[in-house]
Amino acid sequence: IAGITQAPTSQILAAGRRMTLRCTQDMRHNAMYWYRQDLGLGLRLIHYSNTAGTTGKGEVPDGYSVSRANTDDFPLTLASAVPSQTSVYFCASSETRGNTEAFFGQGTRLTVV
Amino acid sequence: AQSVTQLGSHVSVSEGALVLLRCNYSSSVPPYLFWYVQYPNQGLQLLLKYTTGATLVKGINGFEAEFKKSETSFHLTKPSAHMSDAAEYFCAVSDSGGGADGLTFGKGTHLIIQP
Secondary structure (H helix, E strand, C coil): CCCEEEECCEEEECCCCCEEEEEEECCCCCEEEEEEEECCCEEEEEEEECCCCCCEECCCCCCEEECCCCCCECCEEECCCCHHHCEEEEEEEECCCCCCCCEECCCEEEEEC | CCEEEEECCEEEEECCCCEEEEEEEECCCCEEEEEEEECCCCCEEEEEEECCCCCEEECHHHCEEEEECCCCEEEEEECCCCHHHCEEEEEEEEECCCCCCCCEECCCEEEEEEC
8 A cells, every 4th residue: 555655755956956746646535735844833735736637825835836637646846946945845635625634645855955 | 714733842751651742723613633643754644533523532552632622622642651652743623614725733742752
Protein backbone atom coordinates (compact mmCIF):
# COMPACT_ATOMS: atom_id res chain seq x y z
CA ILE A 1 0.00 0.00 0.00
CA ALA A 2 1.75 3.15 -1.18
CA GLY A 3 -0.70 5.89 -0.21
CA ILE A 4 1.01 9.15 -1.12
CA THR A 5 4.39 9.26 -2.79
CA GLN A 6 6.45 12.44 -2.87
CA ALA A 7 9.60 13.06 -4.88
CA PRO A 8 12.32 14.03 -4.39
CA THR A 9 12.92 13.24 -0.71
CA SER A 10 15.28 16.15 -0.42
CA GLN A 11 16.79 18.78 -2.68
CA ILE A 12 19.26 21.62 -2.54
CA LEU A 13 18.32 24.29 -5.05
CA ALA A 14 20.03 27.46 -6.19
CA ALA A 15 18.00 30.63 -5.78
CA GLY A 16 16.27 31.66 -8.98
CA ARG A 17 15.93 28.11 -10.28
CA ARG A 18 12.63 26.46 -11.14
CA MET A 19 11.62 23.33 -9.24
CA THR A 20 8.66 20.96 -9.32
CA LEU A 21 7.83 18.79 -6.34
CA ARG A 22 5.94 15.69 -7.33
CA CYS A 23 3.03 14.09 -5.49
CA THR A 24 1.08 10.99 -6.48
CA GLN A 25 -1.67 9.19 -4.59
CA ASP A 26 -3.21 5.80 -5.25
CA MET A 27 -6.27 6.08 -3.01
CA ARG A 28 -8.50 7.79 -5.60
CA HIS A 29 -9.08 10.66 -3.20
CA ASN A 30 -10.83 13.69 -4.57
CA ALA A 31 -9.05 16.35 -2.54
CA MET A 32 -5.31 17.01 -2.41
CA TYR A 33 -3.25 19.57 -0.54
CA TRP A 34 0.24 21.03 -0.30
CA TYR A 35 1.52 22.21 3.09
CA ARG A 36 4.82 23.64 4.17
CA GLN A 37 6.19 22.95 7.64
CA ASP A 38 8.45 25.44 9.34
CA LEU A 39 9.82 25.27 12.87
CA GLY A 40 7.52 27.01 15.31
CA LEU A 41 4.86 27.67 12.68
CA GLY A 42 3.31 24.24 12.25
CA LEU A 43 1.88 23.33 8.86
CA ARG A 44 0.48 25.99 6.57
CA LEU A 45 -1.64 25.33 3.52
CA ILE A 46 -0.12 26.47 0.22
CA HIS A 47 -2.60 25.26 -2.39
CA TYR A 48 -5.38 22.73 -2.57
CA SER A 49 -7.50 20.91 -5.11
CA ASN A 50 -10.98 19.64 -4.32
CA THR A 51 -11.23 17.58 -7.49
CA ALA A 52 -9.35 16.99 -10.70
CA GLY A 53 -9.32 20.12 -12.85
CA THR A 54 -9.77 22.59 -10.00
CA THR A 55 -7.28 24.28 -7.68
CA GLY A 56 -7.37 26.96 -5.02
CA LYS A 57 -5.08 29.12 -2.93
CA GLY A 58 -4.36 28.41 0.69
CA GLU A 59 -2.81 30.53 3.41
CA VAL A 60 0.65 31.00 1.82
CA PRO A 61 0.34 30.65 -2.00
CA ASP A 62 2.77 33.34 -3.19
CA GLY A 63 5.66 31.97 -5.26
CA TYR A 64 3.98 28.60 -5.81
CA SER A 65 1.70 27.14 -8.46
CA VAL A 66 -0.11 23.82 -8.79
CA SER A 67 -2.02 21.84 -11.37
CA ARG A 68 -4.42 18.92 -11.14
CA ALA A 69 -4.69 17.30 -14.55
CA ASN A 70 -5.94 14.00 -13.12
CA THR A 71 -7.04 12.48 -9.82
CA ASP A 72 -3.71 10.96 -8.85
CA ASP A 73 -1.13 13.71 -9.42
CA PHE A 74 -0.75 17.12 -7.80
CA PRO A 75 2.65 18.72 -8.58
CA LEU A 76 3.83 21.89 -6.83
CA THR A 77 6.03 24.27 -8.81
CA LEU A 78 8.34 26.99 -7.55
CA ALA A 79 8.85 29.23 -10.57
CA SER A 80 11.88 31.07 -9.21
CA ALA A 81 13.01 29.76 -5.84
CA VAL A 82 13.98 32.12 -2.99
CA PRO A 83 15.69 31.26 0.31
CA SER A 84 12.45 31.86 2.27
CA GLN A 85 11.02 28.84 0.49
CA THR A 86 13.44 26.61 2.37
CA SER A 87 11.08 24.27 4.19
CA VAL A 88 9.71 20.77 4.43
CA TYR A 89 6.83 20.29 2.02
CA PHE A 90 4.06 17.79 2.62
CA CYS A 91 1.50 16.59 0.15
CA ALA A 92 -1.76 15.23 1.55
CA SER A 93 -5.05 13.88 0.30
CA SER A 94 -8.52 13.28 1.67
CA GLU A 95 -11.58 11.52 0.34
CA THR A 96 -13.53 14.76 0.19
CA ARG A 97 -12.86 18.38 1.01
CA GLY A 98 -12.66 19.48 4.60
CA ASN A 99 -14.53 16.91 6.59
CA THR A 100 -12.46 13.77 6.51
CA GLU A 101 -9.01 12.90 7.69
CA ALA A 102 -6.03 13.73 5.54
CA PHE A 103 -3.30 11.25 4.63
CA PHE A 104 0.21 12.62 4.32
CA GLY A 105 3.26 11.81 2.28
CA GLN A 106 6.73 11.52 3.81
CA GLY A 107 7.69 15.05 2.84
CA THR A 108 10.26 16.80 0.66
CA ARG A 109 13.01 18.72 2.41
CA LEU A 110 13.93 21.68 0.21
CA THR A 111 16.86 23.99 0.82
CA VAL A 112 17.20 27.09 -1.34
CA VAL A 113 20.68 28.61 -1.29
CA ALA B 1 -12.14 31.56 10.04
CA GLN B 2 -10.73 28.74 12.08
CA SER B 3 -7.74 28.66 14.36
CA VAL B 4 -6.01 26.23 16.69
CA THR B 5 -3.92 27.01 19.75
CA GLN B 6 -1.67 24.41 21.31
CA LEU B 7 -0.50 25.42 24.76
CA GLY B 8 3.17 24.63 25.21
CA SER B 9 5.61 24.15 22.36
CA HIS B 10 7.45 21.58 24.50
CA VAL B 11 6.04 19.22 27.13
CA SER B 12 8.26 16.94 29.19
CA VAL B 13 6.96 14.01 31.24
CA SER B 14 8.53 11.03 32.95
CA GLU B 15 8.09 7.57 31.54
CA GLY B 16 4.93 6.08 33.08
CA ALA B 17 3.43 9.48 33.90
CA LEU B 18 0.26 11.01 32.50
CA VAL B 19 0.54 12.77 29.15
CA LEU B 20 -1.65 15.85 28.65
CA LEU B 21 -1.33 17.95 25.49
CA ARG B 22 -3.66 20.92 25.28
CA CYS B 23 -5.57 22.12 22.24
CA ASN B 24 -8.11 24.91 21.97
CA TYR B 25 -9.85 25.83 18.75
CA SER B 26 -12.07 28.50 17.33
CA SER B 27 -14.60 27.80 14.62
CA SER B 28 -17.79 29.48 13.48
CA VAL B 29 -19.38 26.13 12.68
CA PRO B 30 -19.30 22.76 14.45
CA PRO B 31 -15.74 21.56 14.00
CA TYR B 32 -14.16 18.32 13.03
CA LEU B 33 -11.07 17.87 15.21
CA PHE B 34 -7.95 15.80 14.73
CA TRP B 35 -4.72 14.92 16.46
CA TYR B 36 -1.74 13.91 14.33
CA VAL B 37 1.65 12.61 15.42
CA GLN B 38 4.92 13.16 13.57
CA TYR B 39 8.00 11.10 14.29
CA PRO B 40 11.41 12.47 13.24
CA ASN B 41 11.86 12.75 9.47
CA GLN B 42 8.44 11.29 8.78
CA GLY B 43 5.06 12.49 7.61
CA LEU B 44 2.03 13.01 9.82
CA GLN B 45 0.01 10.06 11.07
CA LEU B 46 -3.55 10.33 12.36
CA LEU B 47 -3.89 9.53 16.07
CA LEU B 48 -7.61 10.14 16.46
CA LYS B 49 -10.48 12.30 15.26
CA TYR B 50 -13.77 13.72 16.41
CA THR B 51 -16.54 14.33 13.90
CA THR B 52 -19.89 13.71 15.60
CA GLY B 53 -21.31 11.53 18.35
CA ALA B 54 -19.39 10.47 21.44
CA THR B 55 -17.24 13.29 22.71
CA LEU B 56 -14.55 10.99 24.14
CA VAL B 57 -12.63 9.46 21.29
CA LYS B 58 -9.98 6.79 21.48
CA GLY B 59 -7.08 6.54 19.10
CA ILE B 60 -4.03 4.49 18.43
CA ASN B 61 -1.20 3.81 20.89
CA GLY B 62 -3.42 4.33 23.95
CA PHE B 63 -4.21 7.99 23.29
CA GLU B 64 -7.62 9.55 23.74
CA ALA B 65 -9.13 13.03 23.52
CA GLU B 66 -12.31 14.65 24.72
CA PHE B 67 -14.27 17.25 22.76
CA LYS B 68 -15.60 19.92 25.13
CA LYS B 69 -17.74 22.37 23.24
CA SER B 70 -18.23 24.71 26.21
CA GLU B 71 -14.47 25.04 26.61
CA THR B 72 -13.68 24.87 22.87
CA SER B 73 -11.05 22.28 23.75
CA PHE B 74 -9.82 18.95 22.44
CA HIS B 75 -7.02 17.93 24.80
CA LEU B 76 -5.02 14.77 24.15
CA THR B 77 -4.22 12.38 26.98
CA LYS B 78 -2.49 9.09 27.65
CA PRO B 79 -2.47 7.51 31.12
CA SER B 80 1.10 6.23 31.02
CA ALA B 81 3.84 7.64 28.81
CA HIS B 82 6.21 5.38 26.95
CA MET B 83 9.58 6.29 25.50
CA SER B 84 8.21 5.58 22.03
CA ASP B 85 5.67 8.42 22.47
CA ALA B 86 8.39 11.01 22.02
CA ALA B 87 7.36 12.93 18.91
CA GLU B 88 5.72 16.12 17.62
CA TYR B 89 1.96 16.31 18.05
CA PHE B 90 -0.36 18.50 16.03
CA CYS B 91 -3.96 19.42 16.71
CA ALA B 92 -6.02 20.35 13.65
CA VAL B 93 -9.51 21.59 12.87
CA SER B 94 -11.64 21.18 9.78
CA ASP B 95 -14.76 23.03 8.78
CA SER B 96 -17.70 20.63 8.90
CA GLY B 97 -19.75 23.02 6.85
CA GLY B 98 -17.40 22.70 3.92
CA GLY B 99 -16.68 26.40 3.90
CA ALA B 100 -12.93 26.02 4.20
CA ASP B 101 -10.52 23.77 2.44
CA GLY B 102 -7.88 21.67 4.11
CA LEU B 103 -7.01 21.38 7.76
CA THR B 104 -5.93 24.27 9.97
CA PHE B 105 -3.09 23.15 12.23
CA GLY B 106 -1.76 24.32 15.53
CA LYS B 107 1.94 25.07 15.80
CA GLY B 108 2.67 21.70 17.37
CA THR B 109 3.83 20.37 20.75
CA HIS B 110 7.08 18.49 21.08
CA LEU B 111 6.62 15.70 23.63
CA ILE B 112 9.74 14.70 25.52
CA ILE B 113 9.77 11.53 27.61
CA GLN B 114 12.25 11.45 30.50
CA PRO B 115 13.51 7.99 31.52
